[in-house]
Amino acid sequence: MPSSVSVPHNPLLDRLHPYPFERLRALNKGVTPNPALRPISLGIGEPKHPAPKLIEDALIASVKSLSVYPATAGEPALREAISAWISRRYGLTLDATTQVLPVNGSREALFALAQTVIDPNRPGATVVCPNPFYQIYEGAALLAGAQTAFANSDPARNFAADWSQIDEATWARTQLLYVCSPGNPTGAVMPLDEWKTLFELSDRHGFVIASDECYSEIYFRDEAPLSGLEAAARLGRHDFRNLIAFTSLSKRSNVPGLRSGFVAGDAAIMKRFLLYRTYHGSAMNPMVQAASIAAWGDEAHVIANRAQYRAKFAHVTPVLAAHLNVALPDAGFYLWAEVPKSFLNGDDIAFSQALLAQYNVAVLPGSLLAREAHGVNPGAGRIRLALVAETAECLEAAERIAAFARTLT
Numbered sequence: 001m002p003s004s005v006s007v008p009h010n011p012l013l014d015r016l017h018p019y020p021f022e023r024l025r026a027l028n029k030g031v032t033p034n035p036a037l038r039p040i041s042l043g044i045g046e047p048k049h050p051a052p053k054l055i056e057d058a059l060i061a062s063v064k065s066l067s068v069y070p071a072t073a074g075e076p077a078l079r080e081a082i083s084a085w086i087s088r089r090y091g092l093t094l095d096a097t098t099q100v101l102p103v104n105g106s107r108e109a110l111f112a113l114a115q116t117v118i119d120p121n122r123p124g125a126t127v128v129c130p131n132p133f134y135q136i137y138e139g140a141a142l143l144a145g146a147q148t149a150f151a152n153s154d155p156a157r158n159f160a161a162d163w164s165q166i167d168e169a170t171w172a173r174t175q176l177l178y179v180c181s182p183g184n185p186t187g188a189v190m191p192l193d194e195w196k197t198l199f200e201l202s203d204r205h206g207f208v209i210a211s212d213e214c215y216s217e218i219y220f221r222d223e224a225p226l227s228g229l230e231a232a233a234r235l236g237r238h239d240f241r242n243l244i245a246f247t248s249l250s251k252r253s254n255v256p257g258l259r260s261g262f263v264a265g266d267a268a269i270m271k272r273f274l275l276y277r278t279y280h281g282s283a284m285n286p287m288v289q290a291a292s293i294a295a296w297g298d299e300a301h302v303i304a305n306r307a308q309y310r311a312k313f314a315h316v317t318p319v320l321a322a323h324l325n326v327a328l329p330d331a332g333f334y335l336w337a338e339v340p341k342s343f344l345n346g347d348d349i350a351f352s353q354a355l356l357a358q359y360n361v362a363v364l365p366g367s368l369l370a371r372e373a374h375g376v377n378p379g380a381g382r383i384r385l386a387l388v389a390e391t392a393e394c395l396e397a398a399e400r401i402a403a404f405a406r407t408l409t
Helices: 010-015 019-025 053-059 063-067 077-089 107-116 135-143 170-173 191-203 228-234 265-281 286-296 300-321 348-359 391-408
Strands: 099-104 127-129 147-154 174-180 208-212 242-250 261-265 336-337 383-388
Touching: 010 135, 019 348, 053 063, 053 286, 063 286, 077 099, 077 228, 077 261, 077 286, 099 107, 099 265, 107 135, 107 174, 107 208, 107 242, 107 261, 107 265, 127 135, 127 170, 135 147, 170 174, 170 191, 174 191, 191 208, 191 228, 208 228, 228 242, 228 261, 242 265, 261 265, 300 336, 300 391, 348 383, 348 391
Parallel strands: 127 147, 127 174, 174 208, 208 242
Antiparallel strands: 099 261, 242 261, 336 383
């Protein structure tokens, strides 16, 4: 006989929204993909290029390290390797013992930081996010007992977040701001002036800035994307006060399964972050640490990876741009394409369902990546295309999408 006693649970879990891919699976439940065509998915941003052999070799060579407990702070050699990479990449010198910390992928760290810095007892505790956004930002905020506020992307400004949509009263309640540069899904890179504005707001209101930079090494300009750490130093903020940057090996080195990255920045915040993660049980596997040292120490595989993405986007983007409103992004491995208004007034969900049914290509509707804010859903009417597979497969998908778009005109 079933018990009438309810199962204890954290009520904050009830505030979470389903993940976009869960929502899409439910929406596509009644859709039958065209069986005459092999399935191609551009929906999930999971790197498909081969993992570098030097990382695999480092993993195998360090298997005996599993006989010891790893420290949450990571091995000194790994923190030094990360600091050395920061120095080469950005020309910055960080203290490896107080300003750098290895983490089990940026997702874990982005979530944990919110639990570290948010005080839910302060009235109206708020986390500001770009919109569209990586869903971890919202989940981390809600489970920390905060509320969210969103700054919509502006297509007229290369999809930069319009931070002016956040009013002064909301900034005054803000404890944490997530930024993503290069952006997911738009690929927009934040310039120095935008960083200057956010730093001034942080100084005025005391909130922490979490800079998600996991796409920083896949870019299409001659100039590499500006890091939050780099922007702070250029503006004379050499203590990186109230700033934490997040970087991952997943995209840079094609090892999403390794779950390895780092956070770096304000030493005072890092000290509390380490304390939280020590109790949370977030120590990095010793084999992963060894592989990470090898990855951060080598740039040749990163340059080759970036060249492969550049060649792929050069092939695919013109095929799509002939029929859809889409352009090469600043960085990242997504195309952010507009659904033709001729198709159900630009309904991105219906477009993705029809594309799957007729051409067996899966894409992610943009509206699932955003929340309605300021009267609109800034992801509506767009689709995100993850060009993560090999060039031939992405090109075939693009040709199918183009064929579908032709039928609409």
